[in-house]
Amino acid sequence: MKRETTTEPSNADVEAAYDEYVMPIWKSLNVPVERASNCTLEDFEGTEYLDLFSGISVANLGHNDEAVVEAATEQLETFVHGCSYVHPNQPVAELAERLAELTPGDLQKSFFCNSGTEAVEGAIKLARKYTGNQEVVALEMGFHGRTLGSLALTGNHAYKHGMGSTINDVVHAPAPDKYRSPHRDLDDAAFAAAAAADLERTIGTHTSGEIAAVVVEPVMGEGGIIVPPADYLERVAEIARDHGGVLIADEVQTGYGRTGEFWAVDHVDVEPDILTQAKGIANGLPLGAFTASAEIADAFESGDHLSTFGGNPVSCAAALATIDRLEDDVIANARDQGEWLAEHLGVLADEYDVVGDVRGRGLMWGLEIVAPDERGPGPADVPAPAPKRAAAIADYLREEEQIVAGVGGYHKNVVRLQPPLSISREQLERALEGLRAAVDASR
Structure with a gap:
């Protein structure tokens, strides 16, 4: 039986179609996308999100580059x-x-x-x-x-x-x-x-x-x-x-x-x-x-x-x-914005003991989220990975701040920031503010 469709699908309609017709291998960031532009995603209900993941480092110029x-x-x-x-x-x-x-x-x-x-x-x-x-x-x-x-x-x-x-x-x-x-x-x-x-x-x-x-x-x-x-x-x-x-x-x-x-x-x-x-x-x-x-x-x-x-x-x-x-100006922007982001992520790591490590280059950054009072794997002085806390940070960013970030790493405890290389300083400031709120909420 063919599934009925409407001329104006909702988020739920699209997700239901995935559940019914797409093999269960998709990894959802829970943002059904109707349209996208530069660093912004918009769902079927008109909610806009700042995209810090670029479709896993794909939309390097931003979405729908002219x-x-x-x-x-x-x-x-x-x-x-x-x-x-x-x-x-x-x-x-x-x-x-x-x-x-x-x-x-x-x-x-x-x-x-x-x-x-x-x-x-x-x-x-x-x-x-x-x-x-x-x-x-x-x-x-x-x-x-x-x-x-x-x-x-x-x-x-x-x-x-x-x-x-x-x-x-x-x-x-x-x-x-x-x-x-x-x-x-x-x-x-x-x-x-x-x-x-x-x-x-x-x-x-x-x-x-x-x-x-x-x-x-x-x-x-x-x-x-x-x-x-x-x-x-x-x-x-x-x-x-x-x-x-x-x-x-x-x-x-x-x-x-x-x-x-x-x-x-x-x-x-x-x-x-x-x-x-x-x-x-x-x-x-x-x-x-x-x-x-x-x-x-x-x-x-x-x-x-x-x-x-x-x-x-x-x-x-x-x-x-x-x-x-x-070559025109986008890589230069990635380099400049990445230097600014590196400095401010370093400050954030110094402030929060649940951020065990910050590492990256350009606009490819990871925050290793840890349980400060637990240990291993690795040397005895290294805090244990905290994958649930990392997932909670990403969820908070999406649900409360309308910001999309990834989570990865071998232990699934690294919050990944890989925005379009066209991202502005103002958008990065918003991202950093949202990230600080999400880390606070996870503690």
């Missing part, structure tokens, strides 16, 4: 689907050339797909083909996707429970999570060396010693906005290459200005061998990519990898407009 909509509309009126791997077209060619200019080092050739998960899967296939090795090293608490291959790389049982085995030949090294590390009292250089030694030991004890790749997020998003020290990524690249492999930088969440530079690896002296990207690439239209040097990319032969919808010309046109806008 230049992106115009570029996509113009391409829609030209042609929608050319299958870029059968019929060469200008949006794909131009975007690939632009990425060769924007990506670090000698990265030159791109493969276009539909999502970050596909980008990671393709990058692993390419690394295996190029090196002739099979084993891949990822990090505990890392996140690289939910299909079987990318899920094998993801270092969190919460995403794997009930799924059985994924692919073989993947091992995980400890994450460079200084807050809960036994090496937390070391300075950054010494901590980087200790974390790199953990990686070297993992390769020595769990692999044949000949690997295809080490896969890392330059800032670990789902893991809890974990920012490794600069020397760590440099050492990881050396270790990967010393063992016959390549370094894959997973910039799906950190790319396109999120950290205040175009790529998160731009903050450090690291040139990855393969770089994966998606989320913010087309400001909401589905698109993913991985980019490699010509030498590595040419390991793929015709038919080794393909995507029917990958490199959709409408999405590629939107991506080109996104890049123009980011």
